[in-house]
Amino acid sequence: MIATLSGKLKLRDPGRLIITTAGVGYEVFVPLSTYYRMPSVGAEVELEVRQVVREDALLLYGFASPAEKQAFDLLMGIQHVGPKLALAILSVLAPEDLVAAISHDDVERIDAVPGVGAKVAERIVRELRDKVKELKLSAPVRMDSAASSNGHAQGSLIDDAVSALINLGYKPAEAKRAVDAVDATDEKDGLESLIRKSLAIILGEK
Numbered sequence: 001m002i003a004t005l006s007g008k009l010k011l012r013d014p015g016r017l018i019i020t021t022a023g024v025g026y027e028v029f030v031p032l033s034t035y036y037r038m039p040s041v042g043a044e045v046e047l048e049v050r051q052v053v054r055e056d057a058l059l060l061y062g063f064a065s066p067a068e069k070q071a072f073d074l075l076m077g078i079q080h081v082g083p084k085l086a087l088a089i090l091s092v093l094a095p096e097d098l099v100a101a102i103s104h105d106d107v108e109r110i111d112a113v114p115g116v117g118a119k120v121a122e123r124i125v126r127e128l129r130d131k132v133k134e135l136k137l138s139a140p141v142r143m144d145s146a147a148s149s150n151g152h153a154q155g156s157l158i159d160d161a162v163s164a165l166i167n168l169g170y171k172p173a174e175a176k177r178a179v180d181a182v183d184a185t186d187e188k189d190g191l192e193s194l195i196r197k198s199l200a201i202i203l204g205e206k
Contacts, residue, residue: 005060008021014191027060031088032092032164033064034062048063072090075090077127089116092199157190161179161194161195182194
C-alpha cells in the first residue's frame with residue numbers, strides 16, 4: 001500500500017498532479033486545498049497518499065497534510081461518499097472548516113458542496129460528530145499570489161479557475177459567471193484567491 005509519494009512535479013492541474021520518481025510518472029488526484037500548496041512544475045514535492053483499489057483501476061489520492069488525508073479517510077467511511085465526492089468536500093472545506101461545520105451541526109454548509117445533497121450532509125454530521133476529534137489540525141500553509149499563479153497569465157488563470165470549479169461539479173456557465181464576477185474587480189489575484197472568491201460568490205458568502 002502506497003502511503004507517501006515524493007518526486008518531481010511534472011504536471012500541476014486543478015485536481016490532478018503527475019509526480020515522477022525513479023523514471024515513473026504517478027497520476028495523483030488531489031483536492032484544491034492541496035493543489036493550492038503545490039510549487040511550480042519541476043520542483044520536488046512530497047504528498048501523503050491514499051491508494052484506492054477498484055476492479056478496473058488503481059487510483060492514488062494525494063494530500064499536502066496528514067489532516068487532509070485523515071479527513072478524506074473519515075469521509076470515505078460515510079455511505080454514498082466516494083473518492084470524488086470526498087475530494088470535492090475537501091476542495092470547498094478545509095479540514096478545520098469541516099470540523100467546525102460538523103461540530104456546529106451546520107448541515108447547510110456541507111450540503112452547499114456540489115453533489116453532496118441534504119441526506120448525505122446530514123449523515124456526515126451525524127456519523128462524524130464524535131470522530132472529528134481524531135483530526136490533528138494545523139494551521140494551513142498559504143502560498144503567495146505569485147507562487148499560486150504558477151507563472152500563468154491572467155487569462156490562463158481565469159481558465160484554470162473555471163476548470164477547477166467545473167471539476168468540483170459546478171455547471172460551466174455558473175463557474176464562468178462567478179469567475180468573471182471576481183475578475184471584474186480588476187484585482188491581480190493568484191489562482192488560489194480567484195478560486196476561493198469565486199466559490200464564495202457561488203455559495204453566497206460575501
